[in-house]
C-alpha cells in the first residue's frame with residue numbers, strides 16, 4: 001500500500017521571497033557580466049545541456065508552481081522529455097560518463113520554456129563568484145569557459161582572481177533561511193534533495209510522508 005503523501009507547497013509569501021532572491025541573483029549576475037563583457041549571445045556552448053544537481057525543496061516546489069501554469073499539452077510534452085532525460089542520464093552515469101543532454105524545459109526554439117521559474121544554477125552559472133561557507137571557508141568560482149577566456153585575455157585582470165565576482169553568500173543565506181522556513185516541522189522526515197530538473201519533473205511536486213496522526 002502506498003503511504004499517504006502531503007505536497008510541500010510554498011505559501012504566497014514564500015513564493016514572493018524566492019522570486020525576490022532570484023531577481024537579486026539576476027541583477028548581481030548582470031552587473032558582473034557587464035563589467036567583464038560576458039554575454040551568452042552567440043556562445044558555441046549551451047549550458048542548458050550541462051548536468052547540474054539541485055538541492056532545495058523550495059526550488060523544486062517553485063518549479064512545479066510554474067509547470068502547473070503551463071497549458072496541459074505543453075506540460076505533458078515536458079514530462080515526456082524529462083522521462084527520456086532521466087533514462088538517458090542514468091545510462092550515461094552507469095557508463096561512468098557525465099551526462100550531457102538537453103534540459104527537458106528547453107523548447108523547440110532553443111529557449112527556456114519556464115524562464116521565470118528556472119533554478120538558481122541557471123541564473124548564476126557563467127560569471128566568477130565567491131562564497132563564504134558556514135564554516136568560514138572562502139570559495140571562488142571562475143565562471144564558465146567563455147568567461148574564463150575573456151578574463152584571461154583581458155589585460156585589466158593580470159591575475160584571473162582580480163576579475164569582478166559576485167558574492168553569493170548573502171543570497172545563499174537567504175535561500176537557506178527560506179528552506180528552513182518551508183520545512184520547519186518536516187525536515188526530519190525528508191531526505192536531502194540531490195536531483196536534476198528532469199528528476200524533479202518526473203517525481204512530481206515535492207511531498208512528505210504524512211505522520212500517522214495527520215492522516
Ligand code: SF4
Nearest residue numbers: 040043047126144146
Ligand atoms: S554561461 Fe557561458 S558557457 Fe553558458 S551560454 Fe553563457 S557564455 Fe556560454
Ligand code: SF4
Nearest residue numbers: 048103106112118122
Ligand atoms: S531550466 Fe531553463 S535555463 Fe535552466 S537548464 Fe533548463 S532550459 Fe536551461
